[in-house]
Amino acid sequence: MLKLSTNKASPQARPRQPADKSPSGLSIVWREIVQDKIALVSFILVAAVTLFVYVTSLLLDQDQIVRVDLFALKQPPSSEFLLGTDQGGRDIFGQLIIGTRNSLTIAIVVTLLTGIIGVLVGLVSGYFGGTIDNLLMRVVDFFMILPFLMVVIAFITAVPNYGITAFTLIMTAFLWLGIAKLIRSKALQEREMEYVQASRTSGSSHLKIMFVQVLPNLSSIIIVTMTLNLAANIGLESGLSFLGFGFPESTPSLGTLVSYARNPQTLEMRWWIWLPASILILVLMLCINNVGQAVKRAADARQRKG
Amino acid sequence: MHDDLLSIEHLTASFRIGDRYYAAVDDVSLTVRKNEILAIVGESGSGKSALAFSIMGLHTRAKIEGDVRLDGQSLTRLPPSKMNKLRGRDMGMIFQDSLSALNPLMIVGSQIEEALVLHRPGLSKKERKEKTIELLTQVGIAGPELAYEKFPHELSGGMRQRIVIAIAIANEPRLLIADEPTTALDVTIQLQILDLIRKLKSDIGAGVILITHDLGVVAEMADRVAVMYAGQIVEIASLSTLLSNPQHPYTRSLLRSIPASREPKSKLYVIQGIVPSLQHLPRQGCRFRSRIPWIDESAHEEQPEMHEIAPGHFVRCTCYKHFRFPGEEEIRHGAS
Numbered sequence: 183m184l185k186l187s188t189n190k191a192s193p194q195a196r197p198r199q200p201a202d203k204s205p206s207g208l209s210i211v212w213r214e215i216v217q218d219k220i221a222l223v224s225f226i227l228v229a230a231v232t233l234f235v236y237v238t239s240l241l242l243d244q245d246q247i248v249r250v251d252l253f254a255l256k257q258p259p260s261s262e263f264l265l266g267t268d269q270g271g272r273d274i275f276g277q278l279i280i281g282t283r284n285s286l287t288i289a290i291v292v293t294l295l296t297g298i299i300g301v302l303v304g305l306v307s308g309y310f311g312g313t314i315d316n317l318l319m320r321v322v323d324f325f326m327i328l329p330f331l332m333v334v335i336a337f338i339t340a341v342p343n344y345g346i347t348a349f350t351l352i353m354t355a356f357l358w359l360g361i362a363k364l365i366r367s368k369a370l371q372e373r374e375m376e377y378v379q380a381s382r383t384s385g386s387s388h389l390k391i392m393f394v395q396v397l398p399n400l401s402s403i404i405i406v407t408m409t410l411n412l413a414a415n416i417g418l419e420s421g422l423s424f425l426g427f428g429f430p431e432s433t434p435s436l437g438t439l440v441s442y443a444r445n446p447q448t449l450e451m452r453w454w455i456w457l458p459a460s461i462l463i464l465v466l467m468l469c470i471n472n473v474g475q476a477v478k479r480a481a482d483a484r485q486r487k488g
Numbered sequence: 489m490h491d492d493l494l495s496i497e498h499l500t501a502s503f504r505i506g507d508r509y510y511a512a513v514d515d516v517s518l519t520v521r522k523n524e525i526l527a528i529v530g531e532s533g534s535g536k537s538a539l540a541f542s543i544m545g546l547h548t549r550a551k552i553e554g555d556v557r558l559d560g561q562s563l564t565r566l567p568p569s570k571m572n573k574l575r576g577r578d579m580g581m582i583f584q585d586s587l588s589a590l591n592p593l594m595i596v597g598s599q600i601e602e603a604l605v606l607h608r609p610g611l612s613k614k615e616r617k618e619k620t621i622e623l624l625t626q627v628g629i630a631g632p633e634l635a636y637e638k639f640p641h642e643l644s645g646g647m648r649q650r651i652v653i654a655i656a657i658a659n660e661p662r663l664l665i666a667d668e669p670t671t672a673l674d675v676t677i678q679l680q681i682l683d684l685i686r687k688l689k690s691d692i693g694a695g696v697i698l699i700t701h702d703l704g705v706v707a708e709m710a711d712r713v714a715v716m717y718a719g720q721i722v723e724i725a726s727l728s729t730l731l732s733n734p735q736h737p738y739t740r741s742l743l744r745s746i747p748a749s750r751e752p753k754s755k756l757y758v759i760q761g762i763v764p765s766l767q768h769l770p771r772q773g774c775r776f777r778s779r780i781p782w783i784d785e786s787a788h789e790e791q792p793e794m795h796e797i798a799p800g801h802f803v804r805c806t807c808y809k810h811f812r813f814p815g816e817e818e819i820r821h822g823a824s
Binding site for chain 1: 541544546549569572573574575576577579580581583585588589590591592593594602603606607652655656658
């Protein structure tokens, strides 16, 4: 198994450990991030934003924030409303926090779900090959030829209780395809390796070889893809929300905040409504991408800096 | 015979290329006894490894005909789950390239333990580790506790090959298949590994199939030798017979092509041509015909069969009676 322990005990402290023990996966990734100053700053930023958003949103009452307040419409930033209010008199700062939390949660859940489905399908498809591979890949092809945006729009119009769950599912339904194809191609290579045959000679079943032998060997590529996908999914959610196919107004997200800028007046005169969310999207995506690049380098010994 | 550990009868393994099946292993029959090393020799592409994989039942896309019996139990008709139980417990395999035969992301200790987990579920975690350390000691690794924690890339080629052997013998299999176990190693390590295999063989009383193209290794190790050419066995005899009285033209050519360090700069004998690929195998007649074109066509049989020319000494095709090397005048005859 890939060792992901962050045990940094020095050889002196544990004399029975060999001094030249190979670095664990996580410590290699961490070293790579520290070596790359931009990635390090990005990592700290993302961590700080995530932590801040999740902690403060626990203290905030979402219902109160999204309640329309007719006495505080379109107010510029002040000491009462740190980032002003929107056309419904709702606090932008509060919405920003809740919105970032929602966007991040969606992105993380979608990334994990697509990751799990994609890896499972890709692994089974690539490992067994032949008829199973053919069958699964035709399913993938079928989903791929569907126009993503149109289906999402149709889905949103058709489903009555459109909320976070429905949105997550429809995103997941389309986003596992790429991962499945990628993992399949890697698994096709990996199953030809002799250690797979060797493991069979000691009597391992296909299932065991797939998950205990082959999967860890694909872990680096899975981690890299998932990190980069996380950034892409934040962007995708925002994009859909901006077009009006994201969350309902009662559920603020980064995308819904930006979408207020569709109103020319808001765009020109009330920057505080849409600008903070836009900057946050930009910063988050850039930072996660930077971290992702560092992780990618860590996964390939030839590209490492540290 | 009752002391036959493994008996292979008319085993044929065919692969599909395009829409036809081609036999990479063609009608192979042989037996391995307990506590015996049977060497299988042949050039690259002669079907040695394909034979080993067929015995282990590792070919998923091949058509297998004939019968393989381990202690009387037929393996070819066994369902996959039963076969999984047998692999690793009753038969083990040693691979040629130890670096690729080990999972690069697993410490070698847990790779050895895997074989124990699968076939000895009764062992506790601690007992398993103890047994693994014991195995590491058994295959001659100094500092087994240290080696236990290592990843394959941290070990030398010889050490890795020992690990591969430790995995293969973890459950004391009755049959051990060594597929070119020393090809990737340098000469000094070769000898140690061969000694180890021989020692383990007598320790656990296993039958060993040693696949190699190195006749030096054969001379060192084998009790009996089977020579394979283009998927068929062309000659099978005890080691001393085969070395002193080889009959089939292919065996004789092989023996003649060994570089001798005692005669530096003498010209090496080269067998003309290459092993014909699966698609281009002659459908009829002797398969070695194309590589000894100076021998008259009539010397070959139309359907070459195995002839027992002495007890336990089998040769395929009649061409051996008429074979001579270029420049060799007199024609040697049969068993002397």
